[in-house]
Amino acid sequence: MIFRGRVVQGWIGEICGKVLITKSKISFLGDVDLNTGKIVGTDLDIKGERISSKIFIFQEGRGSTAGSNVIYGLSRGGLAPKLIATRRAELITISGAIFGGVPMISNIDEKIFNFLDNGNEAKAYIRDNEACVEEVSEGQNVPF
């Protein structure tokens, strides 16, 4: 199944990586450690996971507006996700992604939250100006 969204920060070719996915909203300041890329937010289901090199999918940014500087800093430190995908085109996350050069999708199809799990392999590409995310796996993925 292909999940589509809008391109915020484009990229060339295919991005492949492991999925890190949560239905939660993320305040990059407070929920993510700038120095390690680890999720430290205590009320998050993905606490303890690292966002670095992942295809990081979440609802949207929330909380601190300095979150954009944290995303930027993660990128400079080589700790940014390979790709960020969110439901909403939220400004804090967008500004961090664009300044940090982190590929980003917004308005991602919300079905993605029911179909993809943490650890799935996925790939992202741009086709006809639309961003696409697809699972890469052998065998069928039964979503329930």
Add this chain to the structure above:
Amino acid sequence: MFLSKEEENILDGQKGWILERAMRLLTTIGDLNNAERLVPIKRSQVAGVSYRTVGDPTLHLVEELAREKVKVRTKATQNPAGMDLKRWREMGIPEWFAEKQLRICRAYKRLGVEASCTCTPYLSGNRPEFGEVVGFSESSAVAFVNSVVGARTNRHGGLDALSAALIGKVPLMGYLLDENRTGNVHVKVCFKPKNETDYSALGYYVGKEVETSEVPAYDGIKGASLDDLKLLGAASAASGSVALFHVLGLTPEAKDIGGVFGGDKPKYKLEVTSEEVQSVYDELSTTEEPDLVAMGCPHSSIQELRKIAKLISGRTVKRGIKFWIFTSPKVFEEAKKSGYVSIIRSAGGDVFLNTCMVVEPIEEIGFRCVYTNSAKAAFYIPRITKGKCKSSIAPLRTCIEMCTTS
């Protein structure tokens, strides 16, 4: 989105890479949010200043921008830094941190962003007028200027607020438009707030419950002060993403129940009783003994400082605990002239500028537990310190009773 010839030239790189990136950011945001065009702004609030929260990457970025000699085109003010810019030694801030922090503030200043370092620009010389379009980051300042002042801003991140300040424009979208400013959640307040922390807890609860871009309209609050609304707005902008709220009969765009919802019915009703408020007190509490009582998130107003001076006069701060108040330089000068600062210091407390208990490295200074009247602060402190420092909310009166003797 429509762009003028000049705006297109900037996007094309004709004014250099910095303005090109800033313009690309603003136009991307605008396109994704169906903005018709960009509109000029005269005021900005720039978050992303504390070395503790943004670190070397933002330091290097801002220094690079300063080297390129770009300048903001608005009256722009910086968010709190990670320390009092003059009295950092008295705070216990190490020299290596101070050096980095001063570099950040100086670099922003070279871009033209004033180093008042406060989250309350509206109390500190950068206050918009009713209806004025501005480009603010700092979630608590966005909430206050939108809701209490009736100015118009979207909830910008630190970097897009900076971009908007450099270009002097923001996309015409979101809360700049009349149709997005009406209330759409009817918040029935079914308890009587007893103090400022009750208002903070109320905001915290509502922030968690409502969806982003929903506009709560509070019904049933009588007699809330500006400081109460300041705390309420900051809390709901931290637990959630509330950028605009109305308080029936109190805030400028909420004259009556018909008008506040724009003639439509609200999406749903949210009832808040003392039970829900108690759940916030339960969540934002700890069994640890405090070693710091901290007020000023958002930065204290002159009224709050007067109240603190009145309550603490004649009392003494206990050994083993510090009582610190955080405020902006402008308010500090007023408080000094009025004698409040010397009353607080005579009691053993202190008043610091340019920073706060959230963005300064309190666990490095040595604190392990902070009591505060601000739900926003109590929410962030355990997270930003990665659990090294706990926090609990309690009203000012209770905090003073707890940390002082007569």
